[in-house]
Amino acid sequence: MFKKSLLAGVALSAMLSGAALAEGLSGDKVVIGVLTDLSGVYADVAGKGSIVAVEMAVADYGGKVLGKPIEVITADHQNKADIAVNIAREWIDTKGADALVDLVTSSVGLGVQGVGGEKGVVTINSGAATVRLTQKECTATSFHWIYDTYSLAHVTTPSVVADGGDSWFIITADYAFGHSLEADAKTVLGELGAKVVGSVRHPFPSADLSSFLLQAQSSGAKVVALANAGQDTINSVKQAAEFGIVAGGQKLVALLAFLSDIHSIGLELGQGLLVTTGFYWDLDDETRGFSKKFFDKFGKMPTMVQAADYSATLHYLKAIEAAGTDDGKVVAAKMKELPVKDAVIHEGKIAANGRVVHDMYLMEVKKPSESTGEWDLYKLVKTVPGAQAFQDPAKSGCALAQ
Amino acid sequence: MFELLGIPPQALFGQLLLGLINGSFYALLSLGLAVIFGMLNVINFAHGALYMVGAFVAWYLMQYLGIGYWGALILTPVVVGALGLVIEKTMLRHLYKLDHLYGLLLTFGLALILEGGFKYQYGVSGQSYPVPAALSGGTNLGFMFLPFYRGWVVALSIVVCIATWYAIEKTRLGSYLRAATENPKLVQAFGINVPVMITMTYGAGVALAGLAGVMAAPIYSVNPLMGSNLIIVVFAVVVIGGMGSIFGAVASGYLLGLMEGLTKVFLPEASNIVVFLIMVVVLLLRPAGLFGRER
Numbered sequence: 137m138f139k140k141s142l143l144a145g146v147a148l149s150a151m152l153s154g155a156a157l158a159e160g161l162s163g164d165k166v167v168i169g170v171l172t173d174l175s176g177v178y179a180d181v182a183g184k185g186s187i188v189a190v191e192m193a194v195a196d197y198g199g200k201v202l203g204k205p206i207e208v209i210t211a212d213h214q215n216k217a218d219i220a221v222n223i224a225r226e227w228i229d230t231k232g233a234d235a236l237v238d239l240v241t242s243s244v245g246l247g248v249q250g251v252g253g254e255k256g257v258v259t260i261n262s263g264a265a266t267v268r269l270t271q272k273e274c275t276a277t278s279f280h281w282i283y284d285t286y287s288l289a290h291v292t293t294p295s296v297v298a299d300g301g302d303s304w305f306i307i308t309a310d311y312a313f314g315h316s317l318e319a320d321a322k323t324v325l326g327e328l329g330a331k332v333v334g335s336v337r338h339p340f341p342s343a344d345l346s347s348f349l350l351q352a353q354s355s356g357a358k359v360v361a362l363a364n365a366g367q368d369t370i371n372s373v374k375q376a377a378e379f380g381i382v383a384g385g386q387k388l389v390a391l392l393a394f395l396s397d398i399h400s401i402g403l404e405l406g407q408g409l410l411v412t413t414g415f416y417w418d419l420d421d422e423t424r425g426f427s428k429k430f431f432d433k434f435g436k437m438p439t440m441v442q443a444a445d446y447s448a449t450l451h452y453l454k455a456i457e458a459a460g461t462d463d464g465k466v467v468a469a470k471m472k473e474l475p476v477k478d479a480v481i482h483e484g485k486i487a488a489n490g491r492v493v494h495d496m497y498l499m500e501v502k503k504p505s506e507s508t509g510e511w512d513l514y515k516l517v518k519t520v521p522g523a524q525a526f527q528d529p530a531k532s533g534c535a536l537a538q
Numbered sequence: 539m540f541e542l543l544g545i546p547p548q549a550l551f552g553q554l555l556l557g558l559i560n561g562s563f564y565a566l567l568s569l570g571l572a573v574i575f576g577m578l579n580v581i582n583f584a585h586g587a588l589y590m591v592g593a594f595v596a597w598y599l600m601q602y603l604g605i606g607y608w609g610a611l612i613l614t615p616v617v618v619g620a621l622g623l624v625i626e627k628t629m630l631r632h633l634y635k636l637d638h639l640y641g642l643l644l645t646f647g648l649a650l651i652l653e654g655g656f657k658y659q660y661g662v663s664g665q666s667y668p669v670p671a672a673l674s675g676g677t678n679l680g681f682m683f684l685p686f687y688r689g690w691v692v693a694l695s696i697v698v699c700i701a702t703w704y705a706i707e708k709t710r711l712g713s714y715l716r717a718a719t720e721n722p723k724l725v726q727a728f729g730i731n732v733p734v735m736i737t738m739t740y741g742a743g744v745a746l747a748g749l750a751g752v753m754a755a756p757i758y759s760v761n762p763l764m765g766s767n768l769i770i771v772v773f774a775v776v777v778i779g780g781m782g783s784i785f786g787a788v789a790s791g792y793l794l795g796l797m798e799g800l801t802k803v804f805l806p807e808a809s810n811i812v813v814f815l816i817m818v819v820v821l822l823l824r825p826a827g828l829f830g831r832e833r
Contacts, residue, residue: 177662179661337806339809343758344556347556347803347806348806350549350556353683367663374666374757378757380685400761404666404668405666
């Protein structure tokens with residue numbers, strides 16, 4: 137009890153006068169909270185693998201920062217924003233959490249980021265897609281690591297249009313993420329002069345998407361785009377093959393697909409699909425080295441979300457070392473000063489709105505004959521520089537970037 | 539060419555056919571539920587999980603024993619049915635004397651355990667199961683492209699539904715079963731082994747779920763959540779058809795598949811609630827369901 141109120145007192149005074157207390161570590165240790173989906177639809181995209189990635193980063197850093205131990209705590213937020221926000225508050229108030237990472241699912245990400253902003257605790261989102269995290273709702277201590285809906289729309293869409301795909305039909309998951317991805321894609325298509333001949337919104341989640349695919353098929357659009365995620369995307373791709381959409385000459389584009397999704401779909405059905413990603417294990421020696429170690433621990437190759445958790449944790453620890461404190465606001469400022477440089481993101485910088493700007497990759501799913509192993513799934517089509525892939529911070533509407 | 543509310547007839551026929559295909563799954567699953575409820579008075583909440591287990595068994599057979607779709611179609615219902623026998627013998631049996639609620643709670647718990655176990659082992663992304671070679675491809679019907687496999691699903695489910703209905707309503711064994719539900723003591727007095735019959739009925743009911751799982755594997759990804767996505771709708775189907783009515787379960791399965799198909803054309807966003815809206819209306823007008831009898 138005494139310890140709890142002491143910690144709460146420390147946290148409170150840290151909030152009131154960040155700068156005055158900005159020496160040393162609160163609670164004599166650094167506590168990193170991994171808040172993720174351990175049981176639901178995003179458990180393969182993030183989940184346990186995210187915890188493994190954060191633990192790897194802590195171990196690779198040496199297990200100590202400023203000579204003090206680093207503690208990793210974890211919880212399942214079940215993709216529910218209210219649960220996530222409660223856990224975040226409890227962690228900050230009673231367990232002395234200094235940073236919250238992963239935060240997959242857009243509603244969770246926005247909710248927890250709000251708490252972090254209010255309490256001056258660093259929140260690093262590597263799982264959620266919505267670009268709103270770095271727009272109006274940005275905070276002084278919030279970060280968005282590996283991708284967002286803006287970059288998904290701005291990497292995949294132009295190259296498909298350039299390839300002759302000038303009429304689109306969009307199949308959208310009927311919730312916040314789908315709407316935001318659809319809107320971003322439509323903006324890009326408008327700018328490029330491509331036509332959107334139709335769109336349809338399906339309930340989330342939907343096991344049977346054939347009816348929406350049939351509408352897309354009969355629309356005569358050259359491109360059928362999927363603005364959904366996870367299981368919905370897997371079923372869409374499977375059923376599109378069944379109904380001969382690709383065989384009939386239409387191009388299928390998954391605006392968001394993770395490595396785990398493609399692994400589940402398989403190359404037979406997935407081949408030729410274009411995917412935008414911020415990380416792929418087989419890019420160079422560094423990514424292969426990190427991924428091999430991850431694979432040995434976890435038995436699966438890392439998704440971009442899991443890889444981002446590794447990169448974010450390392451960067452956070454480096455910033456603490458450089459700042460000499462774990463005070464949220466001071467560390468956040470330091471994180472934005474330092475370049476992001478590790479096995480996952482080789483060259484990145486963090487904009488004032490918390491957006492990590494780095495290269496994005498347009499990938500094509502390999503044909504079965506081109507693949508040499510279970511995880512040999514992508515070939516690189518194009519590297520898109522960060523400045524082109526991500527939104528200009530000055531235009532994001534984030535007050536910190538004005 | 540005429541148009542109906544701005545929808546060309548080709549699109550409409552296509553959606554109706556798709557509705558019928560989904561209806562086939564509803565019918566197969568609600569049939570099993572209705573058989574179990576009708577004969578055992580147990581609301582089998584584990585039905586969705588056993589459907590998922592069926593899909594996984596098919597995947598195991600392919601992955602580890604090299605047995606393809608056709609073998610799985612025979613073997614999987616046997617395996618899942620055997621699992622059902624074990625569940626009935628070791629657990630459900632002890633609850634018959636108690637309120638229905640206990641059977642529901644037990645099977646609900648089982649469903650959570652099965653789902654949790656598979657989720658722990660395989661994650662949620664799911665495994666890939668190919669369409670059997672003999673049924674790959676499809677044909678252009680003029681108004682839509684019909685994959686052969688989907689056509690097969692409709693045909694097989696109709697055959698299975700009719701066979702089950704016939705076995706229960708028209709055969710001697712079926713008449714024993716129906717009698718045993720009405721008055722088990724009396725039927726037992728005639729020298730018929732009622733407990734064994736009840737066990738076999740539960741096994742057969744869940745075997746139908748296993749069969750539906752195999753049929754679903756090539757269409758949906760084989761994943762631990764596939765059952766829970768479907769089971770709530772299937773319960774609504776059974777309620778609409780009338781609890782315990784075999785014919786009602788089958789007919790309302792196809793009917794609701796069609797209704798859902800239509801909704802996907804006119805108001806796609808509402809397609810996952812239309813079944814429940816119909817359920818509310820039916821319950822208000824006919825509390826025993828469309829084909830049920832008041833008890």
